[in-house]
Amino acid sequence: SQTIHQWPATLVQPVGSPLSLECTVEGTSNPNLYWYRQAAGRGLQLLFYSVGIGQISSEVPQNLSASRPQDRQFILSSKKLLLSDSGFYLCAWSLTSGAQYFGPGTRLTVL
Amino acid sequence: GNSVTQMEGPVTLSEEAFLTINCTYTATGYPSLFWYVQYPGEGLQLLLKATKADDKGSNKGFEATYRKETTSFHLEKGSVQVSDSAVYFCALSDYGKAAGNKLTFGGGTRVLVKP
Numbered sequence: 001s002q003t004i005h006q007w008p009a010t011l012v013q014p015v016g017s018p019l020s021l022e023c024t025v026e027g028t029s030n031p032n033l034y035w036y037r038q039a040a041g042r043g044l045q046l047l048f049y050s051v052g053i054g055q056i057s058s059e060v061p062q063n064l065s066a067s068r069p070q071d072r073q074f075i076l077s078s079k080k081l082l083l084s085d086s087g088f089y090l091c092a093w094s095l096t097s098g099a100q101y102f103g104p105g106t107r108l109t110v111l
Numbered sequence: 112g113n114s115v116t117q118m119e120g121p122v123t124l125s126e127e128a129f130l131t132i133n134c135t136y137t138a139t140g141y142p143s144l145f146w147y148v149q150y151p152g153e154g155l156q157l158l159l160k161a162t163k164a165d166d167k168g169s170n171k172g173f174e175a176t177y178r179k180e181t182t183s184f185h186l187e188k189g190s191v192q193v194s195d196s197a198v199y200f201c202a203l204s205d206y207g208k209a210a211g212n213k214l215t216f217g218g219g220t221r222v223l224v225k226p
Contacts, residue, residue, distance in 0.1 A: 032212050043218040044155075044200070049211045057211065090154050094212045098143040098162070098204030102154035 002027035006091050006103040013110055019078040021106050023091030031093040033074040038088040086110045113138045117201050117217035132186040132220045134201035142203040144177055144184040149198045196224045
């Protein structure tokens with residue numbers, strides 16, 4: 001069966017510091033991968049998605065970036081965090097069925 | 112473009128009450144439809160899905176029927192429990208791996224079930 005991992009689970013970072021969040025999927029090959037952000041009490045905002053290694057599509061211009069160095073690894077990064085980057089970051093995967101399967105999330109607080 | 116509209120919450124009800132969360136959509140073609148549930152502090156879990164008109168998705172006592180004529184996918188449960196307290200998201204799929212299988216989500220409906 002497939003599993004998806006995210007780490008860290010929680011993170012507190014100062015404004016201006018760098019960020020690296022990691023997501024890995026097990027038990028499947030060539031999945032689509034997604035990064036979402038969920039602000040407190042709000043809905044989901046798709047940030048990036050990837051249909052293959054090295055292929056990244058950005059949905060929203062911002063100071064975040066994403067990379068996919070391996071088939072089942074998806075990384076979200078920033079060089080300098082802003083206060084507005086605080087939120088709950090969710091990674092998800094899908095194949096061709098349309099359904100996406102989400103990880104447990106990373107709670108990021110920028111102070 | 113595609114869109115999903117859900118009833119705004121919070122929805123507060125007593126244990127064993129009947130729950131309905133309305134969801135309507137606009138889309139080109141024939142999307143797949145989904146309901147996700149998010150418990151506090153957790154990621155989203157796929158609750159149920161339907162891939163074509165008149166399909167009924169069901170899971171854990173929840174049901175939703177894909178109604179193409181009314182472009183709706185309302186979620187229902189006959190008797191809720193306190194453990195059903197969560198945020199529920201309706202979503203539709205932009206089909207096709209090349210297009211990224213992106214989902215369009217509704218804004219979410221918070222449900223609070225009181226004992």
